[in-house]
Amino acid sequence: MPPTFNAKARGASRILGTGRYVPERVLTNKDLEKIVDTSDEWITARTGMKRRHVVSEGEYTSDLAAAALKDAAEDAGLELSDLDAIIVATATSDMIFPSAACLVQQHLDLGGIAAFDIGAACSGFIYGTTMANSLIASGQFGTIGVIGAETLTRITNYEDRSTCVLFGDGAGAVICVPGNGKQGVMAAYLGADGNLSHLLNMPAGGTRLPASYETVDNRLHSIHMEGAEVFKSAVRAMESSAVKALELADITPEDVDLLITHQANIRIIKATASRVHIPPEKVYINVHEYGNTSAASIPIALDEARKGGLISEGTTVMMVAFGGGFTWGSLVVSF
Numbered sequence: 001m002p003p004t005f006n007a008k009a010r011g012a013s014r015i016l017g018t019g020r021y022v023p024e025r026v027l028t029n030k031d032l033e034k035i036v037d038t039s040d041e042w043i044t045a046r047t048g049m050k051r052r053h054v055v056s057e058g059e060y061t062s063d064l065a066a067a068a069l070k071d072a073a074e075d076a077g078l079e080l081s082d083l084d085a086i087i088v089a090t091a092t093s094d095m096i097f098p099s100a101a102c103l104v105q106q107h108l109d110l111g112g113i114a115a116f117d118i119g120a121a122c123s124g125f126i127y128g129t130t131m132a133n134s135l136i137a138s139g140q141f142g143t144i145g146v147i148g149a150e151t152l153t154r155i156t157n158y159e160d161r162s163t164c165v166l167f168g169d170g171a172g173a174v175i176c177v178p179g180n181g182k183q184g185v186m187a188a189y190l191g192a193d194g195n196l197s198h199l200l201n202m203p204a205g206g207t208r209l210p211a212s213y214e215t216v217d218n219r220l221h222s223i224h225m226e227g228a229e230v231f232k233s234a235v236r237a238m239e240s241s242a243v244k245a246l247e248l249a250d251i252t253p254e255d256v257d258l259l260i261t262h263q264a265n266i267r268i269i270k271a272t273a274s275r276v277h278i279p280p281e282k283v284y285i286n287v288h289e290y291g292n293t294s295a296a297s298i299p300i301a302l303d304e305a306r307k308g309g310l311i312s313e314g315t316t317v318m319m320v321a322f323g324g325g326f327t328w329g330s331l332v333v334s335f
């Protein structure tokens with residue numbers, strides 16, 4: 001049985017600030033038409049995507065992550081030196097080790113504080129924020145920066161039309177601080193099923209299949225996905241995660257002011273919202289602008305929604321994610 005959200009963790013932390021950074025370079029559906037056999041019509045109808053932001057030469061995951069964290073600290077009205085720990089959720093760290101979090105710490109000259117990565121693919125931000133909430137609940141840390149950052153276009157095979165139209169790069173961040181009795185994390189739920197790991201992965205580059213001429217020739221250093229299978233699992237897992245979050249927070253769908261799901265496909269987002277009875281006007285969608293940015297998608301959307309005036313004091317936000325692993329999870333946060 002997955003653990004439920006315990007009383008000590010409820011309201012332990014709140015989100016004081018949010019931030020984001022996306023690369024300037026943009027790849028449109030029309031650009032993709034020149035690379036593979038696809039069309040703007042197909043991509044728009046099947047995914048809702050129109051553009052995605054893409055890193056340039058010399059721009060790495062840790063750069064995006066550091067910029068997003070800086071933006072979040074500024075938004076929170078804190079100095080970066082107020083941070084006690086940095087957690088980066090990513091599947092596209094600059095290198096296998098050290099962690100992206102250590103490189104972010106180096107970029108921002110924050111030597112000494114704890115820094116580590118979370119590997120939960122597209123669900124990483126939900127995992128990371130849940131971890132931050134628990135670490136704050138335990139009393140070990142007071143102020144934690146959680147970042148979702150990805151450069152998926154670096155592991156995308158631009159000869160595979162079934163995946164290359166989907167992914168984009170970017171980073172989003174939050175600053176978690178102790179709750180104040182009103183605002184805070186009202187529920188957190190995490191789950192995974194490693195039996196389905198083969199449906200979405202990057203086969204080579206780890207220690208099972210280290211880089212070789214063969215792995216490179218066979219294009220094994222890029223994302224492999226059984227799209228239709230992932231689609232079905234995503235809708236099911238996001239629906240059950242959302243239901244679980246409502247249960248744990250002891251609220252009804254009507255109490256949710258804004259639903260932010262992982263932005264992988266507009267059809268998945270709409271199906272999830274409809275199954276949990278959240279009306280379209282309460283659903284945040286930006287998949288048309290960024291494509292699927294994996295662990296970065298929820299914090300980018302959260303920051304956009306906050307700075308766009310959709311989240312203010314008293315707003316209840318439900319966040320739901322699904323990704324490779326498979327992993328899934330949900331958070332209810334009162335702002």
Ligand code: UT7
Pocket residue numbers: 037038039042043046047122161162163165226227228229230231234264265268292294322323324
């Ligand atoms: O972030 C982690 C979670 N990831 C996801 O949640 C992604 C989940 N999966 C999806 O979003 C969808 O499955 C995709 C967008 C990847 C694919 O959409 P689909 O409706 O499931 O299409 P399909 O894979 O079943 O392919 C339908 C047709 C095929 O042609 P035939 O066999 O029917 O002739 C594909 O070859 O569409 C074709 N196709 C394309 N056509 C034009 C696949 N990719 C493309 C493309 N352009 N880019």
